Amino acid sequence: MPRLRRALPALMVATLVGGAADKPAAIDVEHWRQAFARPDHTPAPAANPTTPEKVRLGAALFDDTRLSGSGEIACSTCHQAELSFSDGVDRHPGLDGAPLERRTPPLWNMAWGLSWFWDGRADSLEAQAAIPIEDKREMGGDLERATKAIAADPLMQKSFAAAFPEDPAVTRDNLMKALAAFERTLVSPQTRFDRWVKGDDRALDKDEFAGLALFVGKAGCVACHQGWRFTDEAFHDIGLRSQDKGRGPVLGVKAADHAFKTPSLRERVWSAPYMHDGSLATFEDVVDHYAKGIVKRPTLSADLPRAIELSETERAQLVAFLNTLSSDDPPRPTSLPPKTIAWGATAQAVATTTVSQKDRRFSPGAILLKVGEALRILNDDTRTHNVRVDGANMSFNSDGQNPGDTVTLGFDQPGHYDIICGIHPEMRLSVDVASAAAR
Numbered sequence: 539m540p541r542l543r544r545a546l547p548a549l550m551v552a553t554l555v556g557g558a559a560d561k562p563a564a565i566d567v568e569h570w571r572q573a574f575a576r577p578d579h580t581p582a583p584a585a586n587p588t589t590p591e592k593v594r595l596g597a598a599l600f601d602d603t604r605l606s607g608s609g610e611i612a613c614s615t616c617h618q619a620e621l622s623f624s625d626g627v628d629r630h631p632g633l634d635g636a637p638l639e640r641r642t643p644p645l646w647n648m649a650w651g652l653s654w655f656w657d658g659r660a661d662s663l664e665a666q667a668a669i670p671i672e673d674k675r676e677m678g679g680d681l682e683r684a685t686k687a688i689a690a691d692p693l694m695q696k697s698f699a700a701a702f703p704e705d706p707a708v709t710r711d712n713l714m715k716a717l718a719a720f721e722r723t724l725v726s727p728q729t730r731f732d733r734w735v736k737g738d739d740r741a742l743d744k745d746e747f748a749g750l751a752l753f754v755g756k757a758g759c760v761a762c763h764q765g766w767r768f769t770d771e772a773f774h775d776i777g778l779r780s781q782d783k784g785r786g787p788v789l790g791v792k793a794a795d796h797a798f799k800t801p802s803l804r805e806r807v808w809s810a811p812y813m814h815d816g817s818l819a820t821f822e823d824v825v826d827h828y829a830k831g832i833v834k835r836p837t838l839s840a841d842l843p844r845a846i847e848l849s850e851t852e853r854a855q856l857v858a859f860l861n862t863l864s865s866d867d868p869p870r871p872t873s874l875p876p877k878t879i880a881w882g883a884t885a886q887a888v889a890t891t892t893v894s895q896k897d898r899r900f901s902p903g904a905i906l907l908k909v910g911e912a913l914r915i916l917n918d919d920t921r922t923h924n925v926r927v928d929g930a931n932m933s934f935n936s937d938g939q940n941p942g943d944t945v946t947l948g949f950d951q952p953g954h955y956d957i958i959c960g961i962h963p964e965m966r967l968s969v970d971v972a973s974a975a976a977r
């Protein structure tokens with residue numbers, strides 16, 4: 539469960555910091571509050587303004603496997619919403635089965651980017667989108683063929699016409715524009731750290747605040763991880779072991795070898811493992827790298843502190859601070875359509891009963907069904923839930939079930955089933971399924 543992953547580092551801080559009270563260094567609070575303040579609107583290029591119709595189309599295309607050569611891969615295969623639009627592995631397997639060169643980066647806050655890819659080789663989101671589609675190892679597609687396949691779909695013709703009233707056609711350009719417009723809506727939500735930025739001193743606890751003081755002070759992180767997104771959009775060699783040359787070959791400049799784009803640190807709790815090669819599994823590993831893992835070579839960034847002394851306590855405090863830049867549950871952008879999961883014998887269900895999850899309770903809390911009927915569980919709450927069924931005849935786990943999402947379960951065996959939310963286990967639903975003969 540995601541919750542457990544988050545609870546672990548927090549617990550470690552508690553035990554480590556228990557006795558040794560390293561006093562946080564004094565920082566200029568007002569200065570940093572201004573430096574980390576969020577902008578109040580999302581930018582878009584004049585040539586591709588963001589409209590609801592375009593975003594809806596882009597969201598559909600992001601999930602459309604017709605863009606790939608095999609018809610089986612979509613952008614969302616690698617960029618998964620609940621993993622901050624990354625994929626949880628160090629390097630995703632390519633179509634040939636061997637790992638891709640680099641890790642799938644998360645896609646939050648792309649609208650503010652200056653260049654895209656780890657080495658910055660794409661100079662707009664519109665230009666970026668064509669590359670994975672035609673990459674032989676990523677989607678193995680052909681844009682011309684994909685555009686034709688989509689143009690043959692009457693529903694898509696309608697969506698393109700609505701999204702591009704001035705140029706109502708299914709073209710390669712419009713396809714890229716819609717994908718980019720959707721990506722610009724992926725703005726990471728405010729977290730506890732933003733409450734601190736807005737003036738709430740109590741939003742960060744003592745260790746988290748000490749971590750912030752280290753981040754902007756002695757640990758030197760803010761030299762590169764700047765502003766509300768925590769990136770300077772520049773390229774640096776931070777001394778990882780990887781042999782990947784990164785930015786150097788893109789520019790034809792040897793001094794830029796091993797340099798990669800500074801990643802944002804927003805919603806990174808959900809996007810492990812870290813770095814362009816996915817070589818560091820946890821925030822603890824990342825902090826250890828900066829403290830003592832740097833490979834010395836001439837291309838190391840001038841902004842990288844060469845030898846920082848960080849005690850165990852201070853490392854744990856830095857990690858505690860990094861955690862405050864992520865939400866408590868993986869956020870799901872409102873521009874994504876709700877998820878609908880169907881499990882078991884739902885296709886031939888003769889009747890469907892809906893249960894609500896508002897205010898952290900299943901209501902009704904107990905229901906009676908007959909074999910051949912289905913149960914639809916609608917998250918009409920404001921929180922992320924989870925649906926788990928443990929029964930002799932059925933074992934099911936929905937993963938994160940966000941507001942608006944539905945899980946439909948079909949029952950083809952009589953019996954008793956207990957359904958709970960793994961995130962709020964006090965939520966219980968008891969289901970009794972009578973045999974069809976009882977009809």
Ligand code: HEC
Nearest residue numbers: 612613616630638640641642643654655656657667670676
């Ligand atoms: C097979 C997995 C895979 C698929 C499918 C895929 N991507 Fe990616 N994506 C990656 C990897 C790996 C990178 C990093 C490559 C690099 O930097 O060289 C990346 C990079 C990106 C970036 C740059 C992010 C940044 O921080 O600069 C964007 C934007 C992006 N992908 C969008 C898309 C879109 C849109 C699609 C569908 C058209 C898509 N991706 C399909 C794996 C994938």
Ligand code: HEC
Nearest residue numbers: 757758759762774798799800801812813814828839841842
């Ligand atoms: C010299 C600039 C620089 C400094 C200083 C710096 N970083 Fe980074 N950081 C980067 C770059 C560049 C990457 C990506 C490197 C790569 O993949 O090759 C990165 C990656 C990361 C990541 C992984 C993000 C992801 O999604 O993969 C974390 C977490 C991180 N840094 C935290 C920190 C912390 C904490 C500090 C201070 C101890 C720090 N950084 C100092 C430039 C810097």
